[in-house]
Amino acid sequence: MNAPLNMSVTASLVDLSDDRLSRRIDGFVREQGGSVFHLPQWLKAAERASGHRASGFITEQLGAITGWVPLTEVRSLLFGQALVSSGFGVGGGILAESDEAAQVLARAVENHALLYGFASAEMRGGPVPSGWRPVSDKHCGFERALAGDDEAELLAISRKARAEVRKGLKNGLEVNIGRGPKDLAAHYSVYAESVRNLGTPVFPKRLFRAMLDAFPDSSDILTVQQDGKPIASVLSFYHEGAVLPFWGGGKQRARDARANELMYYELMLHARRKGMDRFDFGRSKTGSGPYRFKKNWGFEPEPLTYSTWTAPGEEARDVDPTSDAYASKIAIWKKLPLPIANSVGPLIARDLA
Numbered sequence: 418m419n420a421p422l423n424m425s426v427t428a429s430l431v432d433l434s435d436d437r438l439s440r441r442i443d444g445f446v447r448e449q450g451g452s453v454f455h456l457p458q459w460l461k462a463a464e465r466a467s468g469h470r471a472s473g474f475i476t477e478q479l480g481a482i483t484g485w486v487p488l489t490e491v492r493s494l495l496f497g498q499a500l501v502s503s504g505f506g507v508g509g510g511i512l513a514e515s516d517e518a519a520q521v522l523a524r525a526v527e528n529h530a531l532l533y534g535f536a537s538a539e540m541r542g543g544p545v546p547s548g549w550r551p552v553s554d555k556h557c558g559f560e561r562a563l564a565g566d567d568e569a570e571l572l573a574i575s576r577k578a579r580a581e582v583r584k585g586l587k588n589g590l591e592v593n594i595g596r597g598p599k600d601l602a603a604h605y606s607v608y609a610e611s612v613r614n615l616g617t618p619v620f621p622k623r624l625f626r627a628m629l630d631a632f633p634d635s636s637d638i639l640t641v642q643q644d645g646k647p648i649a650s651v652l653s654f655y656h657e658g659a660v661l662p663f664w665g666g667g668k669q670r671a672r673d674a675r676a677n678e679l680m681y682y683e684l685m686l687h688a689r690r691k692g693m694d695r696f697d698f699g700r701s702k703t704g705s706g707p708y709r710f711k712k713n714w715g716f717e718p719e720p721l722t723y724s725t726w727t728a729p730g731e732e733a734r735d736v737d738p739t740s741d742a743y744a745s746k747i748a749i750w751k752k753l754p755l756p757i758a759n760s761v762g763p764l765i766a767r768d769l770a
Contacts, residue, residue, distance in 0.1 A: 426476055426478070426483075426521045427476065427521065428475065428484070428524075428525035429476075430472060430474055430525075430529070431473050433457050433460060433461055433471050433473070441482060442457050442473075442475065442485055443456055443457060443458075445475075445482040445485055445512070446512065447657065449512050449514070450657065451512045452506070452508040452509060453506075453632075453635075453656040453661065454487070454507070454509035455485065455487055455503065455508070455509050455512055457471075457487075458631040458632065459487070459503060459506065459628075459631065460472075460487050460489060460503060461631065462624075462627040462628050462631035463504040463505050463624070463627070463770065464489070464504075465623075465627045466620075466624035466626075466627040466767070467489075467504070467505075467624065467767040467768070467770060468767070469489050469490055469491050469767075469768075469770055470490040471487075471488070471489060472488045472490055473486055473487040473488045473502075474486050474488070474522050474525045474529075476513070483518045484511065484513035484514060484515075484518035484519060484522050485511075485522075486510070486522045486526060486540075486543075487502055487503045487509050488500050488501065488502055488503075488526070488529075489502075489503060489504025489505075490533075491504065495765065495768055496769065497536055497734040498534055498535045499535055499536060499537045499733075499734050500529065500530050500535050500537075500538040500539070501538075501539050501541075501770050502526075502538075502539065502540050502541060504770035505770050506541060507541060507556075507558075507699060507700045507721075508541050508542040509541050509542065510540035510541055510542035510544070510723070510724070511523065511540060511543040512543060513544070516544070519543070519544045520546060520547060522546075523546030523547070524546075526538050526726070530726070530728055535728070536732065537728065537732075537733040537734055538725065538726045539723065539724075540724045540725070541723050542721065542723065549724040549726045550725050550726070550727075551722055551723070551724050552723045552724065555702060555703060555721075556700045556701065556703060556720075556723075557700065557701060557708060557718035557719055557720050558697070558698075558699070558700050558721050559697075559711040559712075559717070559718060559719070560659070560695060560696065560698065560719070561573075561695070561696060561715070561716055561717070562694060562695055563688060564685075564689075570682070570685050570686060570689070571583075571682065573715060574714055574715055575714060575715045577713060578678065578714045578715070581678040582675070582678045582682045584678075585674065585675030585676060585678050585679030586679060586682075588643075588674050588675060588676075588679075590641050590642065590643055590676060590679055591641070592639065592640070592642075592680075592683050593639070593640050594638070594639045594687060595637065595638060596629055596633075596636070596637050596638060600637075600638040600640060601625060601629065601638065603638070603642075603647035603650055604625065604640060604650040604651075604652055604664075606647060607647050607648065607649060607668055608652075608664055608666045609755070609758070609759050609762070610666070610669075610755055611665075611666025611667055612666060612762075613750065613751070613758040613762070614669070615747075615751070616746075616748065616751040617747065618750065618761070618762030618763070618766040619758065619759060619762040619763060619766060620664075620762075620767070620769075621763035621767050622763070625652055628652070628654075635654060635655040636652065637652075638650060638652050638653075639653065639680060639683060639684050639687065641667075641671070641676040641679055641680045641683075643676065647668075648667060648668045648670045648676045649665075649666070649668070649676035649677050649679075649680045650665065650666070650667075651664065651665030651684060652665065653665075653684060653688075655688065655691060655693060658692075658693055658694050659693060659695040659696070660684065660685075660691075660695070661699060662684055662696075662697075662698065662699065665680070667680070681714070684696075698716050700721055703720075
């Protein structure tokens with residue numbers, strides 16, 4: 418049973434087209450140490466790329482924001498209707514100064530879902546509201562401090578992974594960093610092939626362009642080339658002292674060239690030169706190949722707790738590509754010719770917010 422709430426604390430649905438309000442929310446996020454996925458510009462970029470409405474709720478006291486929950490309103494014929502905090506992100510749950518504000522925001526999300534026909538709601542991080550189902554055994558996050566210089570960074574990597582990086586350094590690979598159309602084209606060609614090989618549809622190219630435009634001073638693309646051709650690439654964000662390599666991958670040729678290992682090492686060096694002091698390696702499914710890869714680099718896994726709420730009589734949506742329900746579809750997708758996967762994939766992936 419939910420505890421009674423102080424009715425003097427109320428939540429308001431926000432209009433993110435209001436630039437002044439967006440700036441206030443941005444300030445609150447930074448004051449509270451929130452993630453890049455909490456920022457209004459993330460939500461608005463996701464909306465521009467996918468068509469799913471960006472919204473959210475705030476609580477206020479004496480004119481100051483005391484709580485915020487970002488929302489992407491997903492309406493999909495394939496994957497159902499859901500409120501997601503935060504769309505296309507791996508974080509972005511309720512951010513609040515008090516438990517009371519957090520619970521008020523959760524109730525507002527539930528009421529909004531019931532009023533507008535959303536079957537479920539998902540919080541990626543933050544406090545678990547009362548009445549919501551916690552999920553803490555599926556994914557882990559990986560983060561550690563960056564070292565003080567290039568050689569120390571190399572030595573901070575575990576011995577086996579360090580040997581792979583050294584091989585990559587000797588392979589005559591070229592590293593480019595930028596944000597322009599050529600950088601995006603190189604990244605997308607690599608990323609699209611990489612996710613096809615994993616059996617998942619690729620996001621629309623416009624999502625990456627929208628994110629680069631939304632974060633002009635805190636995002637870039639690092640690409641590793643061999644013989645003038647891109648074979649590994651990652652789109653990263655820089656937020657509150659941390660670099661987040663968020664969308665990255667490599668072609669088949671990258672493995673023999675050790676391009677993926679070189680890519681992440683070079684990103685560590687680049688991030689430190691930009692003034693970052695932490696490397697946020699993102700989330701991975703517990704026990705998966707990427708999970709083991711990050712552990713091998715000397716990162717310690719930290720379980721991530723998400724939470725879900727489902728409307729009475731409804732079923733929660735399942736968009737986890739690693740779930741058993743998608744095993745057969747993944748096997749088929751891996752065999753698709755790349756041009757077909759790149760044509761059909763974005764139409765599907767835009768609903769996987």
